[in-house]
Amino acid sequence: MKNALSIDLEDWFCVHNLAGVIKRDDWDKCDLRVRRNTTRILDLLDEKKVKATFFVLGWVADRAPDLIQEVERRGHEIGVHGYNHLLLTEITPEEFDADLQRALEALAKAGVKTTPVGFRAPSFSMVNTTKDWALPTLEKYGFRYDSSVFPVGFHPDYGIADAPLSPYKITDQLYEFPMSVLEMYGRRFPFCGGGYFRLFPYSYTRFCMRKVNAQGRSVVFYLHPWEIDPEQPRVKNLSASQKFRHYRNLNQTERRLRRLIDDFEFTTVREVLQI
Ligand SMILES: [Zn+2]
Structure with a gap:
Protein backbone atom coordinates (compact mmCIF):
# COMPACT_ATOMS: atom_id res chain seq x y z
CA MET A 1 0.00 0.00 0.00
CA LYS A 2 1.32 3.44 -0.98
CA ASN A 3 1.41 6.08 1.74
CA ALA A 4 1.97 9.81 1.32
CA LEU A 5 5.09 11.48 2.68
CA SER A 6 4.79 15.20 3.31
CA ILE A 7 7.31 17.77 4.51
CA ASP A 8 6.07 21.13 5.83
CA LEU A 9 8.93 23.24 4.50
CA GLU A 10 9.48 25.91 7.14
CA ASP A 11 12.34 26.81 9.50
CA TRP A 12 12.68 26.18 13.24
CA PHE A 13 11.54 29.69 14.21
CA CYS A 14 8.33 29.62 12.10
CA VAL A 15 6.70 27.11 14.42
CA HIS A 16 3.50 28.12 16.20
CA ASN A 17 4.80 26.58 19.43
CA LEU A 18 7.53 29.29 19.53
CA ALA A 19 5.35 32.18 18.30
CA GLY A 20 5.06 33.62 21.81
CA VAL A 21 8.83 34.14 22.09
CA ILE A 22 9.95 34.73 18.49
CA LYS A 23 7.98 37.47 16.73
CA ARG A 24 7.42 37.23 12.99
CA ASP A 25 9.29 40.54 12.55
CA ASP A 66 17.34 27.93 -5.02
CA LEU A 67 16.22 25.35 -2.44
CA ILE A 68 12.64 25.28 -3.71
CA GLN A 69 13.90 24.85 -7.28
CA GLU A 70 16.08 21.98 -6.08
CA VAL A 71 13.09 20.26 -4.43
CA GLU A 72 11.18 20.45 -7.71
CA ARG A 73 14.19 19.49 -9.84
CA ARG A 74 14.56 16.28 -7.82
CA GLY A 75 11.02 15.30 -8.77
CA HIS A 76 9.01 16.12 -5.65
CA GLU A 77 5.59 17.72 -5.51
CA ILE A 78 5.41 21.38 -4.45
CA GLY A 79 2.41 22.30 -2.31
CA VAL A 80 1.57 25.44 -0.33
CA HIS A 81 1.81 26.09 3.43
CA GLY A 82 0.78 29.79 3.33
CA TYR A 83 3.19 32.74 3.32
CA ASN A 84 3.59 33.85 6.93
CA HIS A 85 2.48 30.71 8.78
CA LEU A 86 -0.74 32.39 9.89
CA LEU A 87 -3.24 30.16 11.65
CA LEU A 88 -6.61 30.26 9.93
CA THR A 89 -8.18 30.43 13.38
CA GLU A 90 -6.42 33.74 14.04
CA ILE A 91 -7.07 35.61 10.77
CA THR A 92 -9.99 36.88 8.68
CA PRO A 93 -11.04 35.35 5.36
CA GLU A 94 -9.57 38.43 3.62
CA GLU A 95 -6.24 37.98 5.38
CA PHE A 96 -6.18 34.32 4.37
CA ASP A 97 -6.87 35.22 0.74
CA ALA A 98 -4.02 37.78 0.74
CA ASP A 99 -1.58 35.40 2.47
CA LEU A 100 -2.37 32.59 0.03
CA GLN A 101 -1.97 34.86 -2.99
CA ARG A 102 1.38 36.08 -1.65
CA ALA A 103 2.54 32.48 -1.10
CA LEU A 104 1.66 31.54 -4.69
CA GLU A 105 3.47 34.63 -6.00
CA ALA A 106 6.55 33.73 -3.93
CA LEU A 107 6.60 30.21 -5.40
CA ALA A 108 6.25 31.55 -8.94
CA LYS A 109 9.02 34.09 -8.29
CA ALA A 110 11.21 31.31 -6.87
CA GLY A 111 10.95 29.59 -10.25
CA VAL A 112 8.54 26.76 -9.46
CA LYS A 113 7.38 25.44 -12.83
CA THR A 114 4.31 23.38 -11.94
CA THR A 115 1.13 24.91 -10.56
CA PRO A 116 0.64 23.82 -6.93
CA VAL A 117 -2.62 21.95 -6.33
CA GLY A 118 -2.20 20.98 -2.66
CA PHE A 119 -2.50 22.98 0.55
CA ARG A 120 -1.60 22.31 4.18
CA ALA A 121 -2.88 24.82 6.74
CA PRO A 122 -0.37 25.95 9.38
CA SER A 123 -0.93 23.95 12.60
CA PHE A 124 -3.82 22.02 11.01
CA SER A 125 -6.05 25.08 11.45
CA MET A 126 -8.62 23.83 8.91
CA VAL A 127 -11.37 23.37 11.50
CA ASN A 128 -15.15 23.79 11.76
CA THR A 129 -14.92 27.57 12.24
CA THR A 130 -12.56 28.15 9.28
CA LYS A 131 -13.29 25.55 6.60
CA ASP A 132 -16.48 27.15 5.26
CA TRP A 133 -14.58 30.20 4.00
CA ALA A 134 -11.09 28.73 3.66
CA LEU A 135 -12.05 25.93 1.26
CA VAL A 149 -7.99 18.34 8.78
CA PHE A 150 -6.95 16.41 11.88
CA PRO A 151 -9.90 14.10 12.66
CA VAL A 152 -9.50 14.17 16.44
CA GLY A 153 -11.38 15.91 19.23
CA PHE A 154 -8.85 16.04 22.06
CA HIS A 155 -6.49 18.79 20.93
CA PRO A 156 -7.17 22.35 22.16
CA ASP A 157 -5.85 24.06 19.00
CA TYR A 158 -7.01 21.86 16.13
CA GLY A 159 -9.14 18.96 14.98
CA ILE A 160 -12.62 18.02 13.74
CA ALA A 161 -13.71 15.20 16.03
CA ASP A 162 -16.13 13.44 13.66
CA ALA A 163 -14.37 14.10 10.33
CA PRO A 164 -13.90 11.11 7.98
CA LEU A 165 -10.64 9.14 8.23
CA SER A 166 -10.06 8.39 4.53
CA PRO A 167 -9.53 10.87 1.70
CA TYR A 168 -12.86 12.24 0.50
CA LYS A 169 -14.37 14.95 -1.68
CA ILE A 170 -14.84 17.86 0.73
CA THR A 171 -16.18 20.21 -1.99
CA ASP A 172 -16.96 19.73 -5.70
CA GLN A 173 -13.40 20.71 -6.57
CA LEU A 174 -11.38 19.69 -3.54
CA TYR A 175 -10.30 16.43 -2.00
CA GLU A 176 -9.45 16.33 1.68
CA PHE A 177 -6.64 13.98 2.70
CA PRO A 178 -7.10 14.06 6.49
CA MET A 179 -4.16 13.60 8.82
CA SER A 180 -4.02 9.88 9.59
CA VAL A 181 -5.24 8.51 12.90
CA LEU A 182 -5.75 4.92 14.03
CA GLU A 183 -9.30 4.13 15.08
CA MET A 184 -9.42 1.32 17.64
CA TYR A 185 -11.78 0.46 20.50
CA GLY A 186 -13.93 3.44 19.49
CA ARG A 187 -11.06 5.89 19.97
CA ARG A 188 -8.84 7.80 17.57
CA PHE A 189 -5.06 7.72 18.10
CA PRO A 190 -2.82 10.29 16.36
CA PHE A 191 0.63 9.10 15.28
CA CYS A 192 1.35 10.30 11.76
CA GLY A 193 4.33 12.61 12.21
CA GLY A 194 5.80 15.69 13.85
CA GLY A 195 5.66 15.65 17.65
CA TYR A 196 3.81 12.32 17.72
CA PHE A 197 6.67 10.75 15.77
CA ARG A 198 9.36 12.25 18.03
CA LEU A 199 7.72 11.94 21.45
CA PHE A 200 6.49 8.34 21.21
CA PRO A 201 8.77 5.35 20.47
CA CYS A 208 -0.40 2.37 14.10
CA MET A 209 0.67 2.65 10.49
CA ARG A 210 0.55 -1.11 9.92
CA LYS A 211 -2.93 -1.23 11.46
CA VAL A 212 -4.21 1.67 9.33
CA ASN A 213 -2.76 0.09 6.18
CA ALA A 214 -4.35 -3.25 7.19
CA GLN A 215 -7.68 -1.42 7.48
CA GLY A 216 -7.21 -0.50 3.80
CA ARG A 217 -6.26 3.13 4.26
CA SER A 218 -3.18 5.02 3.06
CA VAL A 219 -1.40 7.15 5.66
CA VAL A 220 -0.26 10.72 5.16
CA PHE A 221 2.89 11.21 7.22
CA TYR A 222 4.31 14.70 7.97
CA LEU A 223 7.61 16.08 9.21
CA HIS A 224 9.47 19.43 9.33
CA PRO A 225 13.12 19.97 8.27
CA TRP A 226 13.96 21.41 11.73
CA GLU A 227 12.92 18.11 13.33
CA ILE A 228 16.11 16.42 12.10
CA ASP A 229 18.35 19.24 13.42
CA PRO A 230 19.54 18.66 17.01
CA GLU A 231 22.05 21.56 16.70
CA GLN A 232 19.44 24.26 16.14
CA PRO A 233 19.63 27.29 18.48
CA ARG A 234 17.93 26.81 21.85
CA VAL A 235 15.32 29.47 22.57
CA LYS A 236 15.23 30.91 26.10
CA ASN A 237 12.10 31.57 28.15
CA LEU A 238 10.13 28.57 26.95
CA SER A 239 7.80 26.69 29.24
CA ALA A 240 8.66 23.09 30.10
CA SER A 241 5.94 21.83 27.76
CA GLN A 242 7.08 24.07 24.87
CA LYS A 243 10.64 22.82 25.31
CA PHE A 244 9.51 19.21 25.42
CA ARG A 245 7.41 19.55 22.28
CA HIS A 246 10.11 21.27 20.24
CA TYR A 247 13.39 19.68 21.34
CA ARG A 248 12.53 16.15 22.45
CA ASN A 249 14.33 13.44 20.46
CA LEU A 250 15.55 15.75 17.68
CA ASN A 251 18.71 13.64 17.54
CA GLN A 252 16.70 10.48 16.75
CA THR A 253 14.32 11.75 14.08
CA GLU A 254 16.51 11.31 11.01
CA ARG A 255 17.32 7.73 11.96
CA ARG A 256 13.65 7.02 12.59
CA LEU A 257 12.66 8.56 9.26
CA ARG A 258 15.17 6.28 7.55
CA ARG A 259 13.58 3.26 9.26
CA LEU A 260 10.08 4.41 8.38
CA ILE A 261 10.99 4.73 4.70
CA ASP A 262 12.48 1.21 4.83
CA ASP A 263 9.40 -0.23 6.57
CA PHE A 264 6.70 1.37 4.39
CA GLU A 265 6.12 2.46 0.81
CA PHE A 266 5.81 6.21 0.23
CA THR A 267 5.08 8.65 -2.57
CA THR A 268 3.55 12.13 -3.05
CA VAL A 269 0.11 13.09 -1.75
CA ARG A 270 -0.96 13.77 -5.32
CA GLU A 271 -0.03 10.30 -6.46
CA VAL A 272 -1.88 8.62 -3.59
CA LEU A 273 -4.97 10.68 -4.42
CA GLN A 274 -4.41 9.94 -8.15
CA ILE A 275 -5.16 13.48 -9.30
ZN1 LIG B 1 3.88 24.67 9.71
Missing part, protein backbone atom coordinates in the same frame (compact mmCIF):
# COMPACT_ATOMS: atom_id res chain seq x y z
CA ASP A 26 12.37 38.88 14.07
CA TRP A 27 12.45 35.89 11.71
CA ASP A 28 15.08 37.56 9.53
CA LYS A 29 17.42 37.80 12.52
CA CYS A 30 17.29 34.02 13.10
CA ASP A 31 19.80 31.51 11.77
CA LEU A 32 18.32 30.19 8.50
CA ARG A 33 18.89 26.43 8.73
CA VAL A 34 16.15 25.21 6.39
CA ARG A 35 18.52 24.89 3.42
CA ARG A 36 20.89 22.36 4.97
CA ASN A 37 18.14 20.43 6.78
CA THR A 38 15.95 20.13 3.69
CA THR A 39 18.95 19.12 1.59
CA ARG A 40 19.62 16.27 4.03
CA ILE A 41 16.03 15.10 3.60
CA LEU A 42 16.34 15.40 -0.19
CA ASP A 43 19.53 13.31 -0.14
CA LEU A 44 17.85 10.64 1.97
CA LEU A 45 14.84 10.54 -0.38
CA ASP A 46 17.15 10.25 -3.41
CA GLU A 47 19.04 7.41 -1.74
CA LYS A 48 15.80 5.56 -1.04
CA LYS A 49 14.24 6.53 -4.40
CA VAL A 50 11.18 8.06 -2.73
CA LYS A 51 9.16 11.09 -3.86
CA ALA A 52 7.39 13.33 -1.37
CA THR A 53 5.18 16.41 -1.19
CA PHE A 54 6.75 19.60 0.17
CA PHE A 55 4.23 22.12 1.50
CA VAL A 56 6.34 25.26 1.15
CA LEU A 57 6.05 28.38 3.27
CA GLY A 58 6.13 31.42 0.95
CA TRP A 59 8.41 33.29 3.37
CA VAL A 60 11.02 30.54 2.95
CA ALA A 61 10.59 30.52 -0.85
CA ASP A 62 11.47 34.24 -0.89
CA ARG A 63 14.67 33.62 1.13
CA ALA A 64 15.78 30.32 -0.42
CA PRO A 65 14.43 30.16 -4.00
CA PRO A 136 -13.76 28.29 -1.26
CA THR A 137 -10.60 30.44 -1.14
CA LEU A 138 -8.52 27.38 -2.04
CA GLU A 139 -10.93 26.68 -4.92
CA LYS A 140 -10.58 30.26 -6.15
CA TYR A 141 -6.81 29.75 -6.56
CA GLY A 142 -7.22 26.45 -8.38
CA PHE A 143 -6.25 24.04 -5.62
CA ARG A 144 -7.43 20.44 -5.95
CA TYR A 145 -6.76 19.08 -2.50
CA ASP A 146 -6.32 20.09 1.10
CA SER A 147 -4.45 18.00 3.66
CA SER A 148 -5.05 19.83 6.93
CA TYR A 202 9.24 4.41 16.82
CA SER A 203 7.40 1.13 17.46
CA TYR A 204 4.21 3.10 18.22
CA THR A 205 4.22 4.79 14.79
CA ARG A 206 4.99 1.50 13.06
CA PHE A 207 2.21 -0.31 14.93
